[in-house]
Amino acid sequence: MNTKLLLSMSLRNVRRQGRKSISTLVVMAVSILALCLLAGYMQSNVELIENAFMRWGARGHLVIERPSSQLAREVEGAGQNPITAAMQGRIDRVLSADPAVAARARILRISGMVSNARVSTIFAGIGQDVQEVRRIKGPAYEYDVVAGTPLWQEKRAHPLVLGQGLAAILGCQVPKIGFAPAQPGQTPASRPVDCPPGPLELTVSTRGTERINATQAQATGIMDWGIKEINDRLVVMPMADAQGLLNTSEISEYHVLLADGADLDAARDRLAARFRQAGLDVTVFRWSDRAAFYQQVKTVLGGFLNFIAIVAGIVGFTSLLNASYMNFSQRAREFATLRSLGFTRRFVMTLTALENSWLAAAAALLGIACALGVTWAVRAAKIMWTPPGSSNAVPVEVAWVVPVYALTLFGVVILAALASAIPTRKILRRPIRSVLTES
Incomplete structure (x- = not known):
């Protein structure tokens, strides 16, 4: 032809x-x-x-948890066992030895009541390894507040970052602006926190012998998480403060950031195998496996x-x-x-x-x-x-x-x-x- x-x-x-x-x-x-x-x-x-x-929410590429049931393996937030202090040390050694791991952060989920002199309401938030979370977020997302200072810049004792909705409920003046990632070379705008005078009191049910615990903290920042329902309850604090409030050395999960170019699935399988060899009862999830909204x-x-x-x-x-x-x-x-x-x-x-x-x-x-x-x-x-x-x-x-x-x-x-x-x-x-x- x-x-x-x-x-x-x-x-x-x-x-x-x-x-x-x-x-x-x-x-x-x-x-x-x-x-x-x-x-x-x-x-x-x-x-x-x-x-x-991965960045704004600081989940990284992998999430390490201890699901308490088959449902918890399939559905995010369905229940998990805490990761003990002894397990944390062994997990840290495995993660430190893996060249694909760029950063890791411990997360402790916490909930209870928060109040000031005028109002009391529920909160649900996290304690976190502040500097490690900053590394996971990266330069574009590290300045994660719309008013006040992010936790990694804060020098005062017992700092506390509130969600926009929760801050408004507690009487703070909330900027009518949402979070936006910083562009290269851009300096994020700085706005003061304007909340009613006096500390906030946080009350929780603890995991220790003392069934109720309370602490006082200072609102040092206001954060926009992006979802109104989360903003209405959100509290973020340093890990030491969260563990002290809950009277525990345990944590809820690890968030792991991989190095640029690392194979996510290969890293997950490799870490899961090493955890099994170390006798650790933990599960390694892709970040997307624990992101129902995504x-x-x-x-x-x-x-x-x-x-x-x-x-x-x-x-x-x-x-x-x-x-x-x-x-x-x-x-x-x-x-x-x-x-x-x-x-x-x-x-x-x-x-x-x-x-x-x-x-x-x-x-x-x-x-x-x-x-x-x-x-x-x-x-x-x-x-x-x-x-x-x-x-x-x-x-x-x-x-x-x-x-x-x-x-x-x-x-x-x-x-x-x-x-x-x-x-x-x-x-x-x-x-x-x-x-x-x-x-």
Whole structure:
């Protein structure tokens, strides 16, 4: 089969017949534009939530826990056994010996009542290794307060960071601004904490022989966690203060940050094996395994993307099929003439497939070019919006999704070839003589 002849004939026919397919080209380009933009928007949101959990929430890449049941292994927050002081020392030795571990932080979950001279309410928060959490968050997220000072900068005794909602309940003046990661070279804005005078009193049920314990602390910062329900209860304090309040040396979990380029799954499996060898009853989870919100958002966005992809595929295929029937049925004598000159059925079918492929490729390139332009415009505009359930505005961004662009181009060309085969086969079934003698 003469490839050069096929390419030249198909291009010539597209130029000659292309005007008849303008509407098809536009419909396909719009479908591809929508698909590429949605894919970019989904990718951008997934990356935003990944950073929110791994950096902003300081979960790192891996979470080490002691689930108390099979349900606790499958569902975040369903219950876990504490990690004792003796176990912590052995876990620290295993983590210190692994070159892929860049940072690790102990976390102790804590809840109870917090009150001042005027109001009392419940809180749920964490004690943390302050400097290690700072390392996990990194430069963009380490300044994690919207007012006051972050714990790693605080020098006063018994510092306490409150969520925005909880701070408002306790009578503090809360800035009407959400958290935003610091850009390279940017100095975060500093705002004072304005709360009613006097310390806060925290009361909890302890794990020791003393069933109730209380302590006083000073509100030194106000934090925006990003989710209103969490902000309404959030308290963050240094690990020593949290353990002293609970009268325990135990912790709830470890958060582990891996070095750049480390294989997450390989590190998880390796650490899990070493913990088993050391006789430690702990489970190593990927961060995403303990992030139900992330999984839910990813599932919803993935469902939308799949739906749009199916719709775009159906619209593109039916448009191409309709255009193929209209175009090729009018050229039945042309195809019969080619066959009478000695060209095979395969040659004619390849010719029509190439013609449709050129048209589909042009539509795909047009749609992708428009998607690139819209993506650039959205990223340059720096639009912000507040999603439902969020306490702060987030950027509306569309990511560059090169694999989607390439896959879309390849997919529409395949659909075009398939759409050309149906009417062409029907035309080629007719005898050459009967087609040529038609008036």
